[in-house]
Amino acid sequence: MITMGDQSARGLRRFLPAWWREALDPATADLRAFVTSAAEEVPPGALMLDAGAGEGQYRLLFAHTRRVAADFAKGDATWDYSGLDVICDLHRIPFRDAAFDAALCTQVLEHLPEPWTALEELARCMKPDAVLILSVPLTGEEHQRPYDFYRYTSFGIRHLLERAGFSVDRMQRLGGQFRIAALIVPRLNEMAWSRPLRIALFPLYALSKLMLGAVAPLILYHLDRRDAAKDMALNLGVVARRRSRQRAS
Numbered sequence: 001m002i003t004m005g006d007q008s009a010r011g012l013r014r015f016l017p018a019w020w021r022e023a024l025d026p027a028t029a030d031l032r033a034f035v036t037s038a039a040e041e042v043p044p045g046a047l048m049l050d051a052g053a054g055e056g057q058y059r060l061l062f063a064h065t066r067r068v069a070a071d072f073a074k075g076d077a078t079w080d081y082s083g084l085d086v087i088c089d090l091h092r093i094p095f096r097d098a099a100f101d102a103a104l105c106t107q108v109l110e111h112l113p114e115p116w117t118a119l120e121e122l123a124r125c126m127k128p129d130a131v132l133i134l135s136v137p138l139t140g141e142e143h144q145r146p147y148d149f150y151r152y153t154s155f156g157i158r159h160l161l162e163r164a165g166f167s168v169d170r171m172q173r174l175g176g177q178f179r180i181a182a183l184i185v186p187r188l189n190e191m192a193w194s195r196p197l198r199i200a201l202f203p204l205y206a207l208s209k210l211m212l213g214a215v216a217p218l219i220l221y222h223l224d225r226r227d228a229a230k231d232m233a234l235n236l237g238v239v240a241r242r243r244s245r246q247r248a249s
Contacts, residue, residue, distance in 0.1 A: 016214065022221075023182065023222070024182070026175050026183065027234045030174035034135065034174055035135070035237075041131050041133075042102040043101070044064045045065065045066065046066065047101050048062055049070060049093075049099075049102075050069045050104045053070060054079060055081070056069055069086070071087065073087050091114055093125050097124055102130055102133070104132075105135075106133065106135040107136070109136050109150065109152065109157075110137055110150045111149065116160050119166070123164045123165035127242065131239065131242075132161075132238075135174070136152040136236050138152060138232075139233065154173075157236060158171070169240060171236060172236070174234055175224065175230070176231075178221070183217070186212060186213040188212075193208070
């Protein structure tokens, strides 16, 4: 997933209102909107596995469930993994068959060397017809190195899910070419200015930072509605169901 990793961009964001900050990090905004909508399909009191939970950024969206947070706790050395219930490898999930009513697995499969095995493990420990909320990157930089292995097309992720025993209810493209541009333009602007140039031409640098680092991304963020196809999407969001064992076999 492309992220706003540039420190100077983060510094600028502190001075902007929340709706503007969202435009500077559209990948996160689109993912959260997708998970928020999909969370409504998980019934109250459901036992839900948050597979690859990380720091638990979506835990409040599933406060109505009995959420179990699992992760291998190595992906990002700067993260706080203290909120995990279980530290485990998702290739070998330590729960009994058909234990969970639902599962969440967002921006995780790209970090697994054998994602097909992890999906089979998720299917194993989910009840028939249990809902899986999943997201994967289609476009993006390498991150959480060295644990970054794959990017997924819509056909690829559908194939892996169906092979593992899931049926896809719906798939959504999250962020198109304008939102990709909204992330890239500020970075290109920063690359164009060497340190000596920033000092010598500081007023021009400050203006470029405002226009290309904040104003242009805001415009591009909202122009994304013109990209209806979103063939070059940032991420894919999927809601799938665990098939019955008879159909999955």
